[in-house]
Amino acid sequence: MKLKEKLIELLLQLFTSVTIFTTIGIIVVLLFESISFFSNVSIIEFFTSTKWTPLFSEKHFGILALASGTILTSLIAIGIALPVGLTIAIYLNMYASKSFRKLIKPFLEILAAIPTVVYGFFALAFVTPVLQEIYPNLETFNSLSAGIVMGIMIIPFISSLSEDALYAVPKSLKEAAFGMGSTRFQTAFKVMVPAASSGIVISVILAISRAIGETMIVAIAAGQQPQFTLNPTIPVQTITSYIVQVSMGDAPQGSLEYQTIFAAGLTLFVFTFLLNSFSFYVKKKYQEKYE
Amino acid sequence: MTDHVKDKELKLPKISAEDVNVFYGDFQAIKNISMDINSNTVTAFIGPSGCGKSTFLRLFNRMNDYVEGFRMEGKIKIDDNNIYKKKVHVEELRKKVGMVFQKPNPFPKSIYENVAYGLKIQGISNKKIIDERVETALKQADLWKEAKDNLNKSALALSGGQQQRLCIARTLAVEPSIILMDEPTSALDPISTTRIEELIFELKSNYTIVIVTHNMQQAGRISDNTGFFYLGELIEYKNTKDLFTNPKNTKTENYISGRFG
Numbered sequence: 001m002k003l004k005e006k007l008i009e010l011l012l013q014l015f016t017s018v019t020i021f022t023t024i025g026i027i028v029v030l031l032f033e034s035i036s037f038f039s040n041v042s043i044i045e046f047f048t049s050t051k052w053t054p055l056f057s058e059k060h061f062g063i064l065a066l067a068s069g070t071i072l073t074s075l076i077a078i079g080i081a082l083p084v085g086l087t088i089a090i091y092l093n094m095y096a097s098k099s100f101r102k103l104i105k106p107f108l109e110i111l112a113a114i115p116t117v118v119y120g121f122f123a124l125a126f127v128t129p130v131l132q133e134i135y136p137n138l139e140t141f142n143s144l145s146a147g148i149v150m151g152i153m154i155i156p157f158i159s160s161l162s163e164d165a166l167y168a169v170p171k172s173l174k175e176a177a178f179g180m181g182s183t184r185f186q187t188a189f190k191v192m193v194p195a196a197s198s199g200i201v202i203s204v205i206l207a208i209s210r211a212i213g214e215t216m217i218v219a220i221a222a223g224q225q226p227q228f229t230l231n232p233t234i235p236v237q238t239i240t241s242y243i244v245q246v247s248m249g250d251a252p253q254g255s256l257e258y259q260t261i262f263a264a265g266l267t268l269f270v271f272t273f274l275l276n277s278f279s280f281y282v283k284k285k286y287q288e289k290y291e
Numbered sequence: 292m293t294d295h296v297k298d299k300e301l302k303l304p305k306i307s308a309e310d311v312n313v314f315y316g317d318f319q320a321i322k323n324i325s326m327d328i329n330s331n332t333v334t335a336f337i338g339p340s341g342c343g344k345s346t347f348l349r350l351f352n353r354m355n356d357y358v359e360g361f362r363m364e365g366k367i368k369i370d371d372n373n374i375y376k377k378k379v380h381v382e383e384l385r386k387k388v389g390m391v392f393q394k395p396n397p398f399p400k401s402i403y404e405n406v407a408y409g410l411k412i413q414g415i416s417n418k419k420i421i422d423e424r425v426e427t428a429l430k431q432a433d434l435w436k437e438a439k440d441n442l443n444k445s446a447l448a449l450s451g452g453q454q455q456r457l458c459i460a461r462t463l464a465v466e467p468s469i470i471l472m473d474e475p476t477s478a479l480d481p482i483s484t485t486r487i488e489e490l491i492f493e494l495k496s497n498y499t500i501v502i503v504t505h506n507m508q509q510a511g512r513i514s515d516n517t518g519f520f521y522l523g524e525l526i527e528y529k530n531t532k533d534l535f536t537n538p539k540n541t542k543t544e545n546y547i548s549g550r551f552g
Contacts, residue, residue: 179392
């Protein structure tokens with residue numbers, strides 16, 4: 001009997017360790033391949049050059065061209081998702097009736113459940129043509145519509161997590177604010193949102209993290225042209241869509257083109273790792289405030 | 292103004308409840324209560340848990356409006372105006388009728404910002420005026436000496452008793468005429484409780500205070516009039532000394548003698 005218990009415990013530990021080893025494995029592979037990449041390409045060129053042309057005969061390896069695409073689409077996405085998501089969270093928490101809240105929350109979750117390839121197609125086939133009606137110079141592939149649609153996709157991250165954060169604010173604070181003669185609006189923005197700020201910041205960081213890592217929407221709708229630009233109307237390429245492009249092509253294993261995937265992947269990993277660490281820090285530092 | 296009119300105004304109750312019934316869904320929390328509360332008095336509501344005393348108190352600043360299924364019949368008049376009329380501006384009402392809660396609930400802001408909050412949401416932005424009112428309110432709430440050098444410190448760093456005095460200061464800063472207190476000392480130690488009780492006694496000259504308390508000694512110490520609530524009814528309501536020494540109703544007598552509660 002005791003042996004059986006021990007065996008079960010061991011099995012559970014084994015499964016848990018799988019996640020840890022996977023993470024370590026990924027980091028090791030990324031690092032190794034990146035090291036051999038950087039033995040061929042100067043790290044200074046990697047961070048300063050604004051051209052990314054590893055697949056052409058005249059090769060440039062400036063990650064800024066890809067990073068700008070990633071940052072631009074993510075900024076547009078968060079520019080959409082933050083105001084909309086936060087408004088939804090505040091509405092659900094402060095204004096909506098219990099029954100309406102129960103009804104609407106599953107619908108929001110559905111937004112996150114739609115396959116991203118559908119979003120990508122939606123951006124290319126619907127949003128871009130609509131935007132072109134308003135602004136005819138918009139190119140077929142552009143970061144604007146990819147960013148907007150990505151923003152719609154990450155709304156539930158912000159609305160749901162921010163609503164949880166607002167819900168966790170002690171009821172007594174809401175009562176204090178109302179008792180002072182605050183309107184709902186004042187209560188929401190002067191008391192509730194500041195009190196829930198750590199949770200809201202975390203929700204935004206997770207949403208940005210998700211946007212930076214998002215691949216399908218940008219690969220379909222933003223184009224495949226690495227450009228160091230902040231112009232949202234022209235085609236760009238993000239780090240993720242570059243990786244897709246090369247992975248699907250026929251870059252021979254061990255070649256420099258092949259190694260660029262890992263250098264780009266490592267950059268992406270550093271981005272999201274920093275963001276997640278920051279959200280972890282915010283959580284630790286500010287969360288126990290109202291005990 | 293003639294003396295006659297003046298007299299009449301003085302005699303007008305500050306708060307007047309007429310045939311008030313309160314329901315939460317099917318449950319009747321308040322049963323046909325009428326009562327008058329005069330200006331510049333301290334009125335205590337006592338009674339066992341769930342007797343409706345807090346619910347009744349919260350009618351005076353319409354804090355029950357947010358409770359799901361809340362329904363009220365009857366009238367609550369403050370300065371002879373029914374506060375449950377349709378066109379009443381609830382936010383304006385709450386500036387006149389301040390509230391201090393059971394658990395100290397300062398905002399997670401600085402001491403200064405807590406007291407200034409009510410002024411700022413009223414659109415007062417003149418720093419000199421706000422500074423003055425913050426100082427006055429903190430002095431009135433007997434917190435100025437402890438707080439004057441720490442105005443920018445987080446209110447959450449204060450002790451429980453200090454936090455509660457801060458909440459009183461925050462309420463006083465908007466210059467209400469009525470202060471409702473819902474068991475304001477139940478979460479505090481005896482020394483902090485004494486300070487708050489002394490404070491309530493001082494505030495009486497300028498404010499009308501209604502306090503819900505579990506503590507009968509407290510009601511006896513600080514209030515002019517006391518109402519005893521039981522199962523949603525106002526069983527007995529009169530001069531505090533009278534109620535404690537000469538209760539007319541056996542339920543009141545049983546409660547104040549500690550036979551139940």
